[in-house]
Amino acid sequence: MKLTTGEKLFNAANLFILAIVGLLCLYPFLYTLSISLSTATEASREGFHLYPKDVSLVSYRMVLSNPHIVTGYVNTLTRTIVGTILTLMMTCVAAYPLSRREMPHRSLITFIIVFTMLFNGGLVPGYLLIKKLGLINTVWSLILPILITAFNVIIVKNFFQSLPESIIESARIDGAGEWTILFKLYIPLSKPVLATVALWTAVAHWNAWFDALLYITDDKRQVLQTFLQRIVIESSTQMMELGITDTSVVQFTGETIKAATIIVTILPIICVYPFVQKYFVKGIMLGGVKG
């Protein structure tokens, strides 16, 4: 196809603008990485800090020797791994009966689940429930409330419905029960959508902080994001509350440590991101926006 001059110009402009958009998305992370690797004096220098001119690993040494960070890492990993496995299993168990037309009261049950996307009890009743159940300061307070979400159930249910019904018929002739059909047939056939749900859940667990802020008061059980929040945000807010908006008067070691803590926290996601990002997107395509 021959392109007109106007179209060529449009294409060039389009590619150029998109390149800027891409760089804008990347820059804040580059800046943080650069600051984290800089010496305190270099970090306090005004500029764009695209790369560290004066490299120092001191802040990383300090961050990694902070016992809070190590504890936080272990606790966050625990909630992420246990939470993701349980969510995957329970999402399948919830989605499977809803994908079957012969399920009694199917539309009522679907409504009960989907309604939770539109309305919830809110902060206080949720907190009192966790307290009443005795889950405060346990990893379960971080896993159970988000164990099954309506959104995940719908995505997986839609995928299950796209599987051919003939596989159920033949399995049934072989005498397989529903649990066997789900775990031996459906789940192995649903790897792409389950990979998506697993990744969404894992990222959600890794990033979650508000539940830990509410439900975890014991530092030994606290998660990484909360420790990061204390280091990063509270110190900035304190400075502002003291009326110090010119950060250059404040010890710049603080900035490099903040940046290093951020990098240490996002590192696992950055490392797996290039390999798994296609699965993140796949789920939206597979499940569709509409329920």
Place this chain on the structure above:
Amino acid sequence: MTDATRNPVFDKYRRHLGLISMVVPVLAFFLIFHYVPMVGLVIAFKDYVMSDGVFGSAWAGLDNFARLFGSEDFPRAVGNTLTISILRLSVGFFFPVILALMLNEVRQMGYKRSIQTLTYLPHFFSWVILGGIFLMIFGGAGPVNAAVKLFGGKPITFLTNDAWFITILIATGIWQGAGWGAIIYLASLSGISPSLYEAATIDGANRWQQTLHITLPCLVPTMITLFILSLGGILTAGFDQIYNMYNFQVYDVADIVDTYVLRRMMALDLGLATAAGMFKGVVGLVLVVGANFFAKKISKGEQGVW
């Protein structure tokens, strides 16, 4: 003794015992973790005393709601929430659409994928992380102020000035969400039949006309669906982002319903906090259901989320 197998209703359940054994724990989960807290909303109508419990506390009628709307902070918080949400909806809503259209025009697949990967990168980080990064970037000695100085301006107190803070809130919100939002539109775009474009080309339509008359109309149903869903969050306004970026100097414009609820809860004024949360939840529900009804009505049942 009646034989259970002869009762047709009983029989239906018996035949599906396997499926029912899956549904029971799932329903139990939703009842405990979602519907019990909804029952807990009665706290909003009580003079809640922790030691008396939810059901032991005395009824207070609408006292909590009267206190809520009679206070100075709550109406301000509702106003702030609406301002921020409406700004997000009006300014931010079209960024994912435009980004998707631009990406859709790129013929170099590798380039397209790379840009896409970069644009939804921010979606994968919490606002604890992003807030921390932006506090540095917009801070007094950060790179944005370095750029301002480079162009001869005076350093700007982005984070403590009301108008600047809201601007940054909206801008960084778009920065974080546009790439991810574009995925849904790109999915809709890939579903458009190529024959439509072929026919248009034969009729002599250029690419701009094709975008205007084929691509955009095909995105409208997705846009309506997303718009309806986002109305439900109009009193939410992005708690995670605001909590991790605001400070007391911008409370006048940045204190939203959710931060208000949290503050009342921390002050152990649980009746008031519950009432405020309930107000927010009911408004969201009414808006989504209403918008869906309206969308269905004007499109004669073709549009709408359900």
